[in-house]
Amino acid sequence: MQMPAAGAPAARDLTPLGAPPPGDADVTLRIAPVTVELDRAHILSTIGYNGSAPGPVLRLREGKPVKVEVINDTDTPELVHWHGMLIPPDVDGTEEEGSPLVDPHSRRRFELTPRPAGSRWYHSHAMAMDDLHKGAYTGQFGFVYVDGGNDPGHYDQELFLALRDWEPFFSGSMEDDDDDTHGGPLLEKPAVLNSDPGGLEVNSMTYSINDKALGAGEPIRVREGQRLLVHFLNASGIENRRIALAGHKMKVIAMDGNPVPTPQSLDSIFMGAGERIDVEIEMNHPGIWILGGTEKMVRESGLGVVVEYAGQHQQPQWIDPPKDAWDYTLFGKGAAGSPSALSPAPQQTIEMIFEKIPGGAGKFNLFLVNGKPYPHEREFVLQQGLRYRLVMRNRTDDAHPMHMHRHLWEIRSVNDKPTSGLIKDTVVVPYYGRAVVDFTADQPGLTLFHCHIQQHMDYGFKALFRYS
Numbered sequence: 001m002q003m004p005a006a007g008a009p010a011a012r013d014l015t016p017l018g019a020p021p022p023g024d025a026d027v028t029l030r031i032a033p034v035t036v037e038l039d040r041a042h043i044l045s046t047i048g049y050n051g052s053a054p055g056p057v058l059r060l061r062e063g064k065p066v067k068v069e070v071i072n073d074t075d076t077p078e079l080v081h082w083h084g085m086l087i088p089p090d091v092d093g094t095e096e097e098g099s100p101l102v103d104p105h106s107r108r109r110f111e112l113t114p115r116p117a118g119s120r121w122y123h124s125h126a127m128a129m130d131d132l133h134k135g136a137y138t139g140q141f142g143f144v145y146v147d148g149g150n151d152p153g154h155y156d157q158e159l160f161l162a163l164r165d166w167e168p169f170f171s172g173s174m175e176d177d178d179d180d181t182h183g184g185p186l187l188e189k190p191a192v193l194n195s196d197p198g199g200l201e202v203n204s205m206t207y208s209i210n211d212k213a214l215g216a217g218e219p220i221r222v223r224e225g226q227r228l229l230v231h232f233l234n235a236s237g238i239e240n241r242r243i244a245l246a247g248h249k250m251k252v253i254a255m256d257g258n259p260v261p262t263p264q265s266l267d268s269i270f271m272g273a274g275e276r277i278d279v280e281i282e283m284n285h286p287g288i289w290i291l292g293g294t295e296k297m298v299r300e301s302g303l304g305v306v307v308e309y310a311g312q313h314q315q316p317q318w319i320d321p322p323k324d325a326w327d328y329t330l331f332g333k334g335a336a337g338s339p340s341a342l343s344p345a346p347q348q349t350i351e352m353i354f355e356k357i358p359g360g361a362g363k364f365n366l367f368l369v370n371g372k373p374y375p376h377e378r379e380f381v382l383q384q385g386l387r388y389r390l391v392m393r394n395r396t397d398d399a400h401p402m403h404m405h406r407h408l409w410e411i412r413s414v415n416d417k418p419t420s421g422l423i424k425d426t427v428v429v430p431y432y433g434r435a436v437v438d439f440t441a442d443q444p445g446l447t448l449f450h451c452h453i454q455q456h457m458d459y460g461f462k463a464l465f466r467y468s
């Protein structure tokens, strides 16, 4: 199939600018300046959706088309991307794929059919470069829950909790204490490292869950014996995070909205930027507890929320969880005994090598995919219907949450540890490590692949897949 080049999308259900405000949109998202009061000391101005940040939780029915009206009340063009959905490139909200921009002070109508069921999210896909008031640094993010209508769970409470950092700033080098991937076998560590001085990184020291810093908002009020379903999202454009609920285990039942083959009860969970994890929590330990980042500085700078059992009155308590190893393969099927029907053999393999060119003092690092920053030529061409294996070789000293639009990945190995059956749209490729995923090329059209850390994406860490 011949696909249009980026910037020349097929017109489809797009209302031209200046059309009268239609009254029949199912969802209206107004992008405009908002004030977010994390706590009394942190009252921020940013850009949000419908007067808040995060935006509203959108509950959509799987397979039922929705009309989305995007109104851009800012001075710069915007894009609303639907992360984790299998939708065509012209509504995916990605300039590289040819989705139309929503121009400043104008509106545009999109029609999309939400699928598959599960926890998805929407966010700006604008480039930020050196402007820390754009793209993923703003308050333009929110959950989309695509309802499949077959949720067997009976929960007393369902919560949507987005982890977030604010007031980003540039710093010389980031001590990434929350990078849990350093313990790996370093399969991709080059024999000779580039010892040039590193460039600027984006950092933060201001955090929240949803729009409140730890202790500033209402607690999550529970009763002993309740079962909670919590949808977590790491909505950071900067960092991966580990979180825990003191005194409780969290049972991981879905990742990136997709049920995991092997649910696990853990003391803490790790989420790359852009990833979602759904957990069940049995409220079986009365007290007043902190749910928050496992790193003290991060938690005390706001990344947390109090969980309060009825009738308890003490100070909120934190307990450091045991430092469990985090590994996607825990949640997949074992390689042995996996029915091959569920994991068809790939017909072609695509190799990708990730490298970082240190920028030096005061400059930005540059990221390369197979030796080149974005844009590439026609290196990544898919043939519709084929099953592909993507081997991601991370020859950098960061863990990168890699995301492919409009497709779902089946994780096949992490640092050569095999697995199958775990379906995701974002995968953290470990520090000097390797991740292998399989996918079927079943979504024709341009498809963006990128690191979900905004600065990495902006400085080269992207590639565009095409269909031949």
Ligand SMILES: [Cu+2]
Pocket (backbone or CB within 6 Å): 398, 399, 400, 401, 451, 452, 453, 456, 457, 461
């Ligand atoms: Cu990255």
